[in-house]
Amino acid sequence: MYDILNSVINMTFGWGWPSWLISLVSHILVATILFLIAPLQMLFLTYYERRAIARMQDRIGPNRVGPEGLFQPVADGVKMFTKEDIVPTAADRWVHLIAPCVVVAPTMLMFAVVPWGPGMVPVDLNAGLLFFFAVSSISAVGLMMAGWASNNKFALLGAMRAVAQMVSYEIPAILSLLAIVMLTGTLSIVELIDAQAGLFIRSVDLPGVPDLGLGWFVFTPVGFLACVCFFIAALAEGERTPFDIPEAESEIVAGYMTEYSGMKFGLFYLAQYLLNFLLCAITATIFFGGWQGPGVGWLFSQAITPTNLDGHWIFNLLAGVLGVSYFLAKTYAIFFVMIWIRGAYPRLRVDQLMEFGWKFLIPLAMVNIFSAAIWLGLTRWGAPEGLALLEGWTPFMRWATAFVVTLGLNLASYIMVGRIYAATQAARSRAELEDLRDLALSSR
Amino acid sequence: MPNAIPLEALLAVAAALFCIGLFGALARRSMVGVLMGIELMLNAVNINLIAFWRYLTPSSTGGQTFVIFVITVAAAEAAVGLALVIAIYRAWQTSNIDEVDSLKG
């Protein structure tokens, strides 16, 4: 995106401008576009979620403002703007004021590395994937500030829950992505997408596969387990329903947002929906190929790129439109799964949440890293790495062996870890019942 | 970067940060405050390492690797140190470093 703007400015204003001014202006333009798109996404997602959840609960949902209630989020926004902004007397004024900004700013920064279409990434960082998660962990500080500065027990409890949850679910999220990073050998999100060309089998694993942009990681056993682990961890990071204990309205009012009103509350709301959008987008990008899909690769190969200067601009446009629509379709589909889970599952308890993360997700993610190593060895390595017996195999045989071995390993470990986890949970609830029995005896 | 800013400026920033951290570690009374000072000093060291890597040996990985190890050790130190703070608070009902003096003759 930056390259395109840069060349457009170069073409328009010639070389009269100094180079630093051109790069500054194009960076600012990219940032402005993102700042315009982000709130629109948030508005659409709130509407989408309310309509979808209403369908699941056999209601209609917002349908009065505008056609099919499309302008309902705008009306809500206007309402939020006109509300009184209250700061509690006992609150720590400055920290209370800064907290919403500290929560929103990282989510905006995360947009910087999300690729929207072929050649349409705001910044292609070398360590883009790591940047995404590093920045997302900043908002935990903002939540802590909000909870503490409100000087309210509910807010503090909510903040403590939110931060403990975010910090402990970051570990399975990053561990499950580590398997994917091992397979591709890069931390750049753009290269991760490029690695997912192919048709159910990635072109990297099996040269000669037709490139329909369908070589997604979710079609391999390693990628599938990583996707499941990552998506569950993402639900917890985004405080979605089975893991929404930080703002469990039946227990602690609204969690860390209890003392916020007006636009500050709106900022928290914005940050939450943006985070959900970004988590869906990154799931779509890493496991479902991002903008990859039938046709985009061919269209983009005809377009004007730094490597192919004699392309035609119409292909740029077509590839961009098709890529962005694939990307958004995948993202919204994944967000629909989030809504679906919200409609289907009850809330977890705090200790159950921690046990699930530490005793179930993290072991599975670790096993998955081991599977990724096996996959890598079977498909890529040969005599130099000490696996001379693989030299004679055809690529298809290597791929098939890797598929079968990792599928068996992942399935077996899933069944085993699941049984152990279920057994410990059952033992725990028995022990709790025993405790209660003792308590009943002693209280008589 | 090396053309725009002299190496000495970066080293001066690191030195200032180190001295501020030292002051915090020596002057604060609460144990968490002392730990915060130590973290500042470790950050100053990391700035030095990265500055030397960038200006003297930009094509070798030694400097960055060393910083990764320092960050890891700092994380371990913070975890154990804060666990100690909590354990001491539980036993003594204080987090003031001057009041924990049972080893004083």
Place this chain on the structure above:
Amino acid sequence: MNTLIQVSFALVTALIVGSAMMSVTVRNIIHAALWLIACFFGVGALYLLLEAEFIAVAQVLIYVGAISILILFAIMLTRQLETGRYMVTGWRLWVTSVICVTLFAAVLIPTLLSHRWNLPAPPAAGGSEQLIGPAELGRDVVFTYLLQFQVVGVLLTMALIGAIVIAFEERARRRRILTLAEEHTLQQLSTTRQAAPTPESEQPPAPSTTDRE
């Protein structure tokens, strides 16, 4: 381009030094921790200016995302937000300040100004330097520095276990707070027991209910 870098360097330096100052002098320890986070963030920005992308991201991930959260949790668990005397006073304060200022003004600054650093020749105009990225870094960590990497791994495991052992509170000494569901079950259990009293009800109180206070 150079002016841009110099301006951003000045801003980042002001952020680092200013927030570090605030962090060691401010009275409220939570505010001190928040200033410390700002300082960590500034250091991350400085790494970014120095073109060490991976280290900058790691700094944000580990310092801002983990260590500062740990510090905030420790402060809240020890509940000493505003104590009367938050800093040493009298001669100790004077000695401390003199040590720090002398170290900075008389030892560190003269040393680093008088020393001749063997700076390599700047690259030719137009040609860019070959900087290492995360890929080279990852390869060297598992080939050249493998032993150190393993030792750090063992250290982290030890720290993890050690922190849990040190901060562990025995279950029996913990105050038990009942959830609503548990209270309900308790009530039901006691009503059934009242209906048919058994000889084992003479047991002493269970350890799980003992309260520390």
